[in-house]
Each structure stands twice: as structure tokens, then as C-alpha cells.
Amino acid sequence: MSLLELNRVQAYYGGIEALKGISLTVGEGEIVTLIGSNGAGKSTTLKSICGQVKTSGEIRFKGEAISSWLPHQIAASGIAHVPEGRRIFPKLTVKENLEVGAFSVKDKALVKERIEQAFAYFPRLKERYRQAGGTMSGGEQQMLAIARGLMMKPDILLLDEPSMGLAPVLVDQIFEIIQELNASGMTILLVEQNAYHALQIADRGYVIQTGEITMQGKASSLIADEQVKESYLA
Ligand code: ATP
Numbered sequence: 623m624s625l626l627e628l629n630r631v632q633a634y635y636g637g638i639e640a641l642k643g644i645s646l647t648v649g650e651g652e653i654v655t656l657i658g659s660n661g662a663g664k665s666t667t668l669k670s671i672c673g674q675v676k677t678s679g680e681i682r683f684k685g686e687a688i689s690s691w692l693p694h695q696i697a698a699s700g701i702a703h704v705p706e707g708r709r710i711f712p713k714l715t716v717k718e719n720l721e722v723g724a725f726s727v728k729d730k731a732l733v734k735e736r737i738e739q740a741f742a743y744f745p746r747l748k749e750r751y752r753q754a755g756g757t758m759s760g761g762e763q764q765m766l767a768i769a770r771g772l773m774m775k776p777d778i779l780l781l782d783e784p785s786m787g788l789a790p791v792l793v794d795q796i797f798e799i800i801q802e803l804n805a806s807g808m809t810i811l812l813v814e815q816n817a818y819h820a821l822q823i824a825d826r827g828y829v830i831q832t833g834e835i836t837m838q839g840k841a842s843s844l845i846a847d848e849q850v851k852e853s854y855l856a
Contacts, residue, residue, distance in 0.1 A: 623685055625650045625809055626671070626701075626778055631679035631689075633663075633670045640666045642833040643679065648778065648811050653804050655812045655820040655841065657854055658830035664813040665706055667830070668780045671811075672696055672703045684777070698726050702776035706783045706813075708767040712756025716747050719755045719766055723773030733773075740769040743799075761792035768799065778809040785816045797823055817854040821845040829854070 624647035633641035641663050648654045656664050670677045673693040681689040688696055697703070710719050720740055724733045741748035744765045750758060755766055764784055771779055781800065785793040793816065801823050804810055814820035821827055824841040829850065837844065844850050 624648060624682075625684060626811065627680075627682040628667075628671070629680040629682075631667075631670055631677050631681060633666050633675045633677045635675070640675075640833055641670060641677070644670075644830070644833070644835055646828050646835065646838070648809060650777075650809055651804075651807065652826065653800070653810045653812060653824045655814055655817075655824040655827045656830055657814055657817040657820055657827060659815070659854075661832075662830045663833040664830055665782055666833075668703060668705075668782050668811070668813055671780060672701060694726070697774060700774075700777035701780065702771035702774055702778070703780045704767050704771040704782060704784065706786065708760075708763045710755040710758075710763055710766050710770065712754060714755055715752050716755060716758070716766055717751045719770055720747075720773055723770035726774070736773050736775070740772060743772075743802075744769050761788050761795065764788065764792075764796055765799070768796075768803075772803075772808075776808075778811060779803065780811045780813075782813045783815060784812070785814065785819065793819065817850070818845070821850075 626648040628644055628646050630643040630645055631641055632643055644667060658664050669675045671681060673691055673696045677689055720737050727733050746762055747766060747769055784796050797819050812820055821841040821844055827841045827844045828835050829837040
């Protein structure tokens with residue numbers, strides 16, 4: 623059984639059908655990437671999983687149908703979403719941003735422990751824990767956004783364009799962090815326009831085009847595919 627499974631998922635914005643029946647799976651321990659051009663429906667796929675857009679079709683997580691659940695119930699069930707554009711709280715400090723990430727954890731000692739774990743993973747955040755999130759660099763904000771996502775101890779991390787807008791050296795760092803997280807057991811669904819990097823670290827990949835999955839397979843096969851190379855790796 624897959625940890626996460628989408629079967630013929632359609633998503634709508636008003637009358638516009640942004641996803642036209644997407645099916646995909648993510649197995650425990652995998653990095654699966656969803657690649658595609660602007661407006662293809664990558665972010666909408668993640669928002670559908672998180673209950674942020676209206677969908678039809680089936681979304682199963684740990685075997686349970688979750689598509690009628692509310693976003694906070696989905697989050698509490700073990701799905702963490704790190705949205706595009708980082709969306710940290712600019713006026714809150716690094717530490718406060720992390721605390722917000724653990725919103726439903728009532729045990730203060732546990733929240734503290736998880737913040738320490740986040741600092742161990744991201745030493746840069748520890749150095750800056752009293753700094754306002756909005757004054758951090760782009761790369762630091764992305765680290766904070768990922769660390770915040772981890773505060774609920776999720777079973778799967780949905781990452782939306784983590785490399786967007788970052789200098790090449792930081793892009794490399796972010797991809798390394800994603801690999802490390804995966805090596806420590808985290809399952810990851812990674813949405814990326816940086817298809818080459820994403821396929822390099824992923825186990826499997828899906829190509830999405832105007833709301834439909836047009837190709838899927840092992841990341842190593844997709845990266846060598848002529849059509850993928852021409853459209854997404856040029
Ligand atoms: P990008 O890489 O540019 O973020 P994407 O693959 O993530 O693209 P989506 O953001 O999922 O694409 O958008 C899919 C389609 O749905 C696009 O045609 C987009 O214009 C449309 N769309 C997205 N959000 C909304 C919205 N809130 N209202 C109406 N249409 C939307």
C-alpha cells in the first residue's frame with residue numbers, strides 16, 4: 623500500500639478545471655517529484671492533497687480517504703505542506719515561526735524539544751532564532767519554511783518549489799537538505815521547475831502538463847528521456 627495515493631483527482635477554481643484527473647502514488651521512504659512548466663497544475667496538486675482546493679476523485683493517505691477532511695485535520699494526520707514562496711511570518715521571530723508550525727502540539731516541552739531538533743538540522747536557524755523571519759535571506763527563509771513543516775513530525779513532506787529564487791549555491795544546499803531528510807526516513811513529494819535537480823535526487827517522477835500526467839517512471843529513466851530532456855532539462 624502506498625502512503626499517499628491520488629486516483630483520478632480533478633480540481634477546480636470556479637468553473638476552471640485545473641487538474642483533469644491526476645493519479646499518482648508516493649510510497650513510504652520515497653522521494654517522488656512532480657515536474658512541469660508554469661501553470662501545469664503542480665501547486666494545485668499539493669493544495670488538493672492539503673484540502674485547500676475543491677476536488678473530486680480519491681485521495682488516500684495511510685489508506686484513509688481524506689479528500690473531505692478539513693485542512694487542519696489533514697495536517698494533523700501527518701501531511702506537512704511547505705508552500706511556494708516560503709510564506710513564513712515575516713514579523714515573527716525564527717523561534718516563533720517554528721512554534722506556529724507546532725500549532726496543535728499542546729505539550730510545551732515537546733515543542734521545545736522539536737525546536738532543538740530543528741536547530742540541530744539547521745544550525746543557521748539557531749544562530750538567528752531571535753531574528754524576524756522577514757529579515758532573513760531567501761535561503762534562510764526556505765530553511766525556516768522546511769523546519770516549520772517538520773514541527774508536527776509529519777509522515778510526508780510536500781515541498782512546493784523549494785529552490786525557487788535561490789542562488790545556485792543555496793539551491794544545492796536545499797537539495798542536500800532534502801536528501802538528508804529523506805535519508806533519515808522522511809517521505810517527500812517534491813514539486814519543482816528545476817527538473818534536473820529534482821530528478822537527480824528523486825526515486826520516481828511524474829510529468830504534469832495542463833492538468834494531466836503525461837509521463838511517469840523512475841527518475842533515472844526520465845532524466846535520460848529525450849522528450850523530457852528537450853522540454854524540461856534544456
Ligand atoms: P507554477 O510553477 O507557475 O507555480 P503550477 O504548475 O504550480 O505552476 P498551478 O499554480 O497549480 O500551476 O496552476 C494550475 C492552473 O490553475 C493555472 O492555469 C492557474 O492559472 C490556475 N490557477 C491556480 N490558482 C488559481 C486560483 N486561485 N484561481 C484561479 N485559477 C487558478
